[in-house]
Amino acid sequence: MKALTGLLLLVFGHGVSSVLHSLHYFYTASSGLSTFPEFVAVGMVDGVKMLHFDSNTQRTVPKQDWMEQVTRDHPDYLERSNELSLGSQQTFKANIQTLKQRFNQTGGAHVYQEMYGCAWDDDDDSTDGYDQFGYDGEDFISLDLKTLTWVAPVPQAFSTKQRWDGERGYNEQQKHYHTKQCVDWLKKYLSYGKSTLQRTERPRVSLFQRTPSSPVVCHATGFFPDRVVVFWRRDGQELHEQVDPGEDLPNHDGTFQVSVDLNLKAIPQEDWGRYECVVQLKGIEDISTPLDPALIRTNGGKTGVGGDGGKSGLTIPIIIGFVVVLLVAAAAVVGVLLYKKRNASDKRHKPVCSDTSSENTEGQNPAPEAQPLTTVQS
Numbered sequence: 001m002k003a004l005t006g007l008l009l010l011v012f013g014h015g016v017s018s019v020l021h022s023l024h025y026f027y028t029a030s031s032g033l034s035t036f037p038e039f040v041a042v043g044m045v046d047g048v049k050m051l052h053f054d055s056n057t058q059r060t061v062p063k064q065d066w067m068e069q070v071t072r073d074h075p076d077y078l079e080r081s082n083e084l085s086l087g088s089q090q091t092f093k094a095n096i097q098t099l100k101q102r103f104n105q106t107g108g109a110h111v112y113q114e115m116y117g118c119a120w121d122d123d124d125d126s127t128d129g130y131d132q133f134g135y136d137g138e139d140f141i142s143l144d145l146k147t148l149t150w151v152a153p154v155p156q157a158f159s160t161k162q163r164w165d166g167e168r169g170y171n172e173q174q175k176h177y178h179t180k181q182c183v184d185w186l187k188k189y190l191s192y193g194k195s196t197l198q199r200t201e202r203p204r205v206s207l208f209q210r211t212p213s214s215p216v217v218c219h220a221t222g223f224f225p226d227r228v229v230v231f232w233r234r235d236g237q238e239l240h241e242q243v244d245p246g247e248d249l250p251n252h253d254g255t256f257q258v259s260v261d262l263n264l265k266a267i268p269q270e271d272w273g274r275y276e277c278v279v280q281l282k283g284i285e286d287i288s289t290p291l292d293p294a295l296i297r298t299n300g301g302k303t304g305v306g307g308d309g310g311k312s313g314l315t316i317p318i319i320i321g322f323v324v325v326l327l328v329a330a331a332a333v334v335g336v337l338l339y340k341k342r343n344a345s346d347k348r349h350k351p352v353c354s355d356t357s358s359e360n361t362e363g364q365n366p367a368p369e370a371q372p373l374t375t376v377q378s
Contacts (some may be wrong), residue, residue, distance in 0.1 A: 019227060019282060021046055023186040024117040029092035031100070032109035039089040045189045046197055047226040048254065053085040060085055066193040099135050102156040110136055118182035129178025145175050199224060200283040201255055207277065207289060208297040215244065216264060216296060218277035218289065221257035226250075229280040230260045233288075238278075242266065262291070269293075 024044045030036050041060075043051035050067055053060045060082040062071065071077050096112040116131040132142040141150050141157040141164075148171040152161040164171070190197055203223035209216050220230050226248040232239045244261040251257055262275065275291035289295065 019122045019225075020119050021122060021186060021190060022117060022119045023182055023189065024115060027088055027092060027114040029089075029096045029112045030110065031096055032107065033111075039085075039092055041085045041088060045186065045193065047248070047250070047256070048193075048197060050189065050193075051081065053082065055089055058086070064193060064196065066196060069192050070189070099140075099156070103135070116178070118178050118186060120183050120186055127179050127183050129175070129182060131174060131178065143171070143174060145178060148172065148175060197225070200281065202284055203228060203279055203281060203287065205277065205279050205287050205289050206297060207291070207295050210299050212298075213265075215261035216291065217259050217261050218279075219257065219259040220279045220287075221251065222253075222255045223257075223281055224255045226256040227282070228256070228258060229278075230258055231278055232260060232262045232275060233278050234275050239275075 022045070026040075026042045026044070028040045030038060037054040037056045039053075039055040041051070041053040042049060049063045051060055052063055060078050062068065062078070092112060092114075096110060099112055100106070100110060113134045114132070116129075118127060118129040120127050129145055130142070133140045139153050141152050141160055143149075144151055148168065150161040150164045152158050201222060201224040203220040205218065205220050207216055207218055218230060218232065220228060228248070230245070232243050239262070242263040244263070246259045246261075248256045248258045260277070262277075267275070272291045272293070277289045277291070279287040279289075
């Protein structure tokens with residue numbers, strides 16, 4: 001899932017001509033974690049958190065101002081979403097116990113997750129959908145929308161696969177939800193939150209290096225949306241070797257950050273002038289930063305051969321670490337999901353737009369997170 005790694009994690013292709021929008025729902029059940037809710041559900045549009053439910057509060061809470069208009073236009077939206085989350089909570093709680101039996105576990109901390117949703121390309125109008133489960137950070141089972149069968153990467157999921165493969169009608173329903181209903185709702189959310197979700201904020205780009213022998217990190221931060229492309233180039237050609245790309249991470253202010261490392265071991269310093277970091281974001285000109293020693297911030301308080309106090313070299317990794325803490329503690333499930341990358345495993349709570357489609361009800365159906373639940377049996 002990597003959240004379509006973004007599993008999605010919504011990425012532009014180089015050239016950045018189209019935008020891949022996404023609607024994700026993350027469900028997480030846990031046991032043995034006293035400081036973490038037993039169940040959390042989070043809804044995200046283009047990487048922006050819009051809905052939150054957890055077992056401590058027992059209620060669905062909108063997380064964006066523009067969601068107020070959604071609830072005004074659809075008066076039963078929150079009530080139905082809350083009912084669905086409450087039902088999912090019970091199903092996930094039961095299924096995590098089933099999974100512990102399948103994996104011959106008794107005590108300890110365990111996490112059962114699901115990520116489902118859809119993606120829409122605003123350029124060619126193509127769509128995609130996904131429904132993936134995981135257990136303790138590993139893939140458990142996922143739906144193949146092309147064959148309408150389930151993929152079981154571990155032996156403990158085989159019995160679930162056999163049972164779910166036999167539910168052809170239900171799988172057809174899932175396909176309709178992920179390729180039609182979910183996309184309809186995604187477009188609605190993009191319209192409601194246009195001023196926020198479709199804004200563009202220019203990234204700030206810097207280079208830093210922890211030690212003289214460390215890779216040079218090209219770090220872009222403060223950008224929105226999260227569909228930025230960052231890569232290293234030599235003599236005008238993109239590098240695919242000697243580089244280590246990172247993942248987009250959220251900042252506390254709703255913007256994003258990402259970094260890409262360049263390994264300097266095989267690069268003589270006299271050749272540094274041939275290299276540059278390029279940042280691309282739709283709506284702005286490419287930002288190119290040359291591999292210039294004078295531009296590199298370091299932990300030692302110098303900027304390459306110049307020097308700038310060294311604050312940024314230390315600050316960037318600290319910020320990234322702080323974001324990780326925020327994701328786990330504040331964003332609850334989202335943090336766990338993005339790090340464990342996709343997954344909600346064995347309980348057959350299949351996300352399904354539990355009810356009629358928005359096209360048939362003119363949007364009066366509940367949020368796309370609403371889906372029929374199916375339990376996994378021992």
